[in-house]
Amino acid sequence: MRKPIAILIWAAVIASLVFADVTTIERIEMKRDRSWDYLDIYTTGWSEAKGLLLENTLYLDFPNARLSRKTKIFRRSSKRIQSISIIQKNQNTARVVVALKKDIDYDVVNVFGRNKSVVEISDRLENINRFQFAWESKYTKKKGAPLKPVKFTPAAAGSLRGKTIVLDPGHGGDDPGAFSLSGVPEKTFTLQTAQRAAKRLRQAGAAVYLTRNEDRRCNLKEVAEFANRIRADIFISIHYNSIYKSDISGTETYYCNPVSRKFAEIMHENIIRGIKRKDHGLHRTPFYVVKNTQMPSVLLEPIYLTSPEESFLAGSPSFQEELAEDMVKGVIEYFRSKSG
Numbered sequence: 001m002r003k004p005i006a007i008l009i010w011a012a013v014i015a016s017l018v019f020a021d022v023t024t025i026e027r028i029e030m031k032r033d034r035s036w037d038y039l040d041i042y043t044t045g046w047s048e049a050k051g052l053l054l055e056n057t058l059y060l061d062f063p064n065a066r067l068s069r070k071t072k073i074f075r076r077s078s079k080r081i082q083s084i085s086i087i088q089k090n091q092n093t094a095r096v097v098v099a100l101k102k103d104i105d106y107d108v109v110n111v112f113g114r115n116k117s118v119v120e121i122s123d124r125l126e127n128i129n130r131f132q133f134a135w136e137s138k139y140t141k142k143k144g145a146p147l148k149p150v151k152f153t154p155a156a157a158g159s160l161r162g163k164t165i166v167l168d169p170g171h172g173g174d175d176p177g178a179f180s181l182s183g184v185p186e187k188t189f190t191l192q193t194a195q196r197a198a199k200r201l202r203q204a205g206a207a208v209y210l211t212r213n214e215d216r217r218c219n220l221k222e223v224a225e226f227a228n229r230i231r232a233d234i235f236i237s238i239h240y241n242s243i244y245k246s247d248i249s250g251t252e253t254y255y256c257n258p259v260s261r262k263f264a265e266i267m268h269e270n271i272i273r274g275i276k277r278k279d280h281g282l283h284r285t286p287f288y289v290v291k292n293t294q295m296p297s298v299l300l301e302p303i304y305l306t307s308p309e310e311s312f313l314a315g316s317p318s319f320q321e322e323l324a325e326d327m328v329k330g331v332i333e334y335f336r337s338k339s340g
């Protein structure tokens, strides 16, 4: 009689050791006050939740976590949240999917020691795109210098062999764009970033066109027409953001046409995970160059020049290199996802 009991005890010990590492989501509680919705998400162990906002869906990934049939979701009515569900994203990641009723901003606070993540959800600033549209209406009418694209031929036989990529550094010439707090114009940062990305993309085997490779302003119509005419595989417009409030910082990515959606999602995720700034989401917005190009296209706004911290980052070569690397990772992942 002794032996079976000992075996049972050992089995229990081994099981507890094996399963001790598996974190599950215990419960999700919706809370709110006047200007915020909150999700309190309790896990059985430590898991650092990471958010990703793609249009009207907020994804919250819990690494090293599994689904549990016992997870409880305490719902309540909200002006911002449509529904909450949980899926197993992959073997190691549990994902909370929050469907939204409107444009939001969010933050995730992981409370170490309490195995709890708090997601704070608020309304997105309504007039956040105002400057970009005002600038566009000016530069689709005004005639700039003729477009003078510069081609970078492939430098190696990498995974992007046979691909043609157009990089469009925003602004230039008599159009400086926004200014960093130390007075450097956006047009300088966009060109530097595009040049760094071009170098990496041609190393990966792509043919790369820059819509400008000097301090020059071109009409946005010509930019879009050029990308269409050469039948580029993808198009990336690079900007640095600005707003009237210095306390706003973070990353936004824009696309317009349905053909661009997958590419835009992948680019946004790679940039969010890479440069690690606040995630302001992927948005579908009819900005001129993403609306008028026929291939998958995105417009990047990685950081805000009007934020003291990010204004400093914009001028940092290591930041620009990180961003260029994330762009290339996104491009490679996109083509891989299409062929696979």
Ligand SMILES: [Zn+2]
Pocket: 170, 171, 177, 178, 186, 239, 240
């Ligand atoms: Zn801009």
